[in-house]
Amino acid sequence: FFRPPVTMAGVKLDSKLDFLAPSAQCIKPVQTKRKPVRLDSETTSIIDEVALKEAVKVSLNDCLACSGCVTTAESILVQEQSIEEVYKQLTENKEMEKRGERPRKLVASVAPQACASIAAYFRCPLMEAFQKLTWVLQSRLGVSVVMDTVWAQNVSLLEISREFVDRYRRHQQDGAASPMPMLASACPGWICYAEKTHPGLIPLISTAKSPQAVLGTVVKRYFAQQWGLAMDAIYHLSIYACYDKKLEATRDDFKVDGVRETDCVIAASEVVDLLKREELEWAAIPLAPVGDHVATYLSEEMAQWDETSEFESSGGYLEFVMRYAAKELFGHTIQGPLSYKQRRNPNWQEVSLEVDGQKVLVFAIAYGFQQIQNVTRQISGKTKAKCAYHFVEVMACPSGCLNGGAQIKASAQQTEETNKDLLKRVE
Numbered sequence: 001f002f003r004p005p006v007t008m009a010g011v012k013l014d015s016k017l018d019f020l021a022p023s024a025q026c027i028k029p030v031q032t033k034r035k036p037v038r039l040d041s042e043t044t045s046i047i048d049e050v051a052l053k054e055a056v057k058v059s060l061n062d063c064l065a066c067s068g069c070v071t072t073a074e075s076i077l078v079q080e081q082s083i084e085e086v087y088k089q090l091t092e093n094k095e096m097e098k099r100g101e102r103p104r105k106l107v108a109s110v111a112p113q114a115c116a117s118i119a120a121y122f123r124c125p126l127m128e129a130f131q132k133l134t135w136v137l138q139s140r141l142g143v144s145v146v147m148d149t150v151w152a153q154n155v156s157l158l159e160i161s162r163e164f165v166d167r168y169r170r171h172q173q174d175g176a177a178s179p180m181p182m183l184a185s186a187c188p189g190w191i192c193y194a195e196k197t198h199p200g201l202i203p204l205i206s207t208a209k210s211p212q213a214v215l216g217t218v219v220k221r222y223f224a225q226q227w228g229l230a231m232d233a234i235y236h237l238s239i240y241a242c243y244d245k246k247l248e249a250t251r252d253d254f255k256v257d258g259v260r261e262t263d264c265v266i267a268a269s270e271v272v273d274l275l276k277r278e279e280l281e282w283a284a285i286p287l288a289p290v291g292d293h294v295a296t297y298l299s300e301e302m303a304q305w306d307e308t309s310e311f312e313s314s315g316g317y318l319e320f321v322m323r324y325a326a327k328e329l330f331g332h333t334i335q336g337p338l339s340y341k342q343r344r345n346p347n348w349q350e351v352s353l354e355v356d357g358q359k360v361l362v363f364a365i366a367y368g369f370q371q372i373q374n375v376t377r378q379i380s381g382k383t384k385a386k387c388a389y390h391f392v393e394v395m396a397c398p399s400g401c402l403n404g405g406a407q408i409k410a411s412a413q414q415t416e417e418t419n420k421d422l423l424k425r426v427e
Contacts, residue, residue, distance in 0.1 A: 131289075149212065192247065193396065344374070
């Protein structure tokens with residue numbers, strides 16, 4: 001469950017004109033130049049002359065505020081990831097059946113963060129949201145199997161923890177050969193940003209696959225064997241809290257024997273559009289059965305979830321790696337919750353482990369590009385403070401994946417609730 005080093009998939013521009021193209025809603029669409037213009041013999045006006053031939057300069061404050069931060073080639077790839085593509089596949093399946101061919105089988109995976117957004121939007125328990133969404137996917141889209149991604153998250157956590165322990169031991173032997181800190185790799189927005197702006201940090205990024213990629217590999221291989229099909233005869237639909245997961249699904253890194261692991265990613269916010277298209281009222285949607293004898297694979301964590309349960313907003317990479325490393329490296333079992341030290345705000349926090357009065361592990365979370373900039377500047381030696389971290393959980397969105405850009409926004413509701421209020425209910 002390791003992917004090739006991300007250096008193999010760095011973004012390459014085929015044309016010098018393929019610079020950062022502004023989108024229609026870009027908050028900083030183009031550069032301008034102040035130019036005086038004489039209107040008549042007595043009046044002079046200052047206008048902004050658009051510098052059309054110049055590449056757009058997008059600051060960290062602008063980043064991820066719109067779709068203007070991707071190249072034209074990437075824009076086309078993201079357009080291929082939509083609910084329309086799913087319907088196209090359903091139409092193609094009908095045509096295949098008419099020709100006497102075997103249609104592609106659909107398998108869907110649902111991230112808990114996306115499920116939490118749907119549950120908060122419709123004000124219902126998490127399991128109700130999962131079961132109703134499962135019914136829609138199976139009865140209206142013809143999905144054969146629905147599963148949550150929690151078990152794939154657990155695989156990803158274990159792999160990144162093993163990789164960290166190995167890197168830490170090699171770092172202790174030869175720091176130059178195995179530099180620290182190790183940076184989490186699950187967030188595609190962060191990976192895309194690092195490849196384009198901080199290529200020097202790429203060797204520090206973990207090679208462990210994200211949960212979506214782990215699940216995609218299993219879906220294509222396991223169900224292909226179970227159903228006696230070729231891997232490209234299975235269509236994997238992923239429902240996530242993040243638009244950048246669409247871009248991740250198109251990368252050549254995530255293919256099994258040349259077959260894409262995840263064929264299409266739709267956002268939690270697009271589920272609302274799906275329900276409208278199918279003319280479904282949430283209250284009227286029945287609960288799909290879950291269990292060992294139905295086509296629904298539910299992790300134990302999701303099945304036992306109630307109002308007192310807690311999910312890590314972004315997968316719990318820091319928590320898991322810290323506890324695993326403490327045990328494997330120092331024989332220390334961490335009891336109870338970790339003690340976080342907040343830096344500038346809740347999106348930048350630190351955790352350390354002391355053994356015999358000495359700090360042996362220092363971890364951090366950096367959520368949102370403002371905090372990512374602070375951490376990357378430390379790592380790159382651009383600040384007075386030397387970077388003392390061994391591991392950093394990096395996520396592009398402030399507050400992590402629960403606040404993903406693809407989550408349902410408060411504006412979709414017929415209420416005066418704000419996005420902040422809705423996020424609190426998601427949490």
